[in-house]
Amino acid sequence: MGKGRVTVIDIAKAAGVSKSTVSLVLQASPLVNESTRTKVNAVMRELGYVYNRGAANLRQANARSKIIGIVVNDLTNSFFAELAVGVDTVVQSAGFVQFLSNTSESIDRQREVIASMREHGVSGLIISPARGTEATDLKPLVVAGIPVVLVVRNIPGAKVSSLVSDNHAGTFAAVEHLAALGHSRIAFVGGFPDTAVFDERLSGYRDAMSKTGTGFQDELVVSSAPSRAGGVGALARAMAMPEPPTAAVCFNDAVAFGVCDGLRARRIEPGKDFAVVGFDDVIEAKTTVPALTTISVDPQGIGQRAAQMLLKQINAGKPEAESVVSSVRLIVRESCGAAMNKLGRKMA
């Protein structure tokens, strides 16, 4: 691409689509199908394209920089750092600066940071809400007409836009894959039970367990904090069962890394003696050993798309809530043992 500025035409060419399709993606239009959108976003990222719409008129001399606020519930989870980077790639050349605040799952802190962002004239907010956030907590924003896009966790009854992953489909696919590899004692490991995301991921797991004939067993659900340390603890409890599982569908990648740590500390090799599947596809999933089989939700892509949804509302002048469920896909790497299985068969 040389050193010149990457244009919509470059993106269109590289993605093999028309220029207007790229424009539609930039406006988060529902006219573009999911796979095209994913492809265009990936190309944008690869070429380092920065969204420029409205940059000229927003950057008038002496005009205050406009800010987009992003409020996340756990900054120490790299998923949210990646999501924020995705938001940044889209908002930055639209004349916006991104200010991020972390709530560490505290609703009180969330109220404070949102109030502060409002006082500072934020143009719109992307929020991954703290545990226990209710629709009434967001009402002041709705009343004030401030565009909001909820990400990751939806809140029933909140009259704002949301962008969540198809959690049910993700864990369903994970169980089906493990069952096809011959596993029947498959645990669901990690996550706090009082969140919508947990419920959705658990229901995908439950439905698939019932469908595969193994049947759903309550005892195979081992919840924990959705962190690496949580995964270590949950795995310990799972392995203490009279009949321990041989595979785990994990609440997220952080938990899955903890499960792998816990297995290795017991001299059990993940991907060989025990199958592990994560959820999120964070950057380390690819480079860790064994590489993590996981459900890809593309955190940077979600950040980009949420930013596009928010900019669309800001540009339209009035917030119109839309709910988007973003599709997910199973990425088979090493931690589930599939590659080894295949190799085994070839060698036999």
Next chain:
Amino acid sequence: MGKGRVTVIDIAKAAGVSKSTVSLVLQASPLVNESTRTKVNAVMRELGYVYNRGAANLRQANARSKIIGIVVNDLTNSFFAELAVGVDTVVQSAGFVQFLSNTSESIDRQREVIASMREHGVSGLIISPARGTEATDLKPLVVAGIPVVLVVRNIPGAKVSSLVSDNHAGTFAAVEHLAALGHSRIAFVGGFPDTAVFDERLSGYRDAMSKTGTGFQDELVVSSAPSRAGGVGALARAMAMPEPPTAAVCFNDAVAFGVCDGLRARRIEPGKDFAVVGFDDVIEAKTTVPALTTISVDPQGIGQRAAQMLLKQINAGKPEAESVVSSVRLIVRESCGAAMNKLGRKMA
């Protein structure tokens, strides 16, 4: 502690120091020695204490929330996420909200976000500068009298406060430890050569290599991006040498994780067949397998301390630059093979 609010008295009792010592720590007073400060900060963190000084008068009705800006150069490195969490614990109940922006090592973006934070009336800034930032880039802030604390990377000639780790002492200790374990082909792996931090860490490595009699060899310095992927690549180059190293002092923990990944991909067991030492002591260092031997700089503690330095300046009404070099220590875990060595001796 029950459910009540944690007070300075609780902290003093738990840390075994006087109430006024705790107050001095909160004000970042130079009268408190390093080990006391570290202990008090650790207790604050453990008990969930939130700094409350001036909260009452800053939280007057209708007063705008005050913001502290934090500008980091790479949000995808969990070191910076942890540092931001540390800043948060100190600033939040002082009536401040933390707004974070990421520059992804872009000086242009850094200029934009700092300008935006200034426009929004930031009370002070904590900055981990992008590569190539010069003293002149910070001059407008100095002229405007905005308190600034540089963290991680110092900038020669900048008339602002700085809080950096004793990088030289860290890598020096790492080499000494590895030499004591019998290693002589010790590589210095990862990091961009054009940064002050790289120079300081490399000089500690160089001085220790010369002192241990092994001598410094240029070819054993393998630089790379300071990331996990960078570590994977650098390790590949190191292992391709005619006489490959048997140990690596890594630029940071992210690189060290990549080195471990690269070793395992070659069926070389880190901590057994090859010794690895990191730098930073991020959260995963403790839980990963093998647990990472590393130089602890306590990212959350650095965040807390930087916030205290900044609040002190803000409260004083005029910025007075101070330079603090924060001590580091070697944390011996498993990746260096020391535990195994000891075990070996015992068993022999």
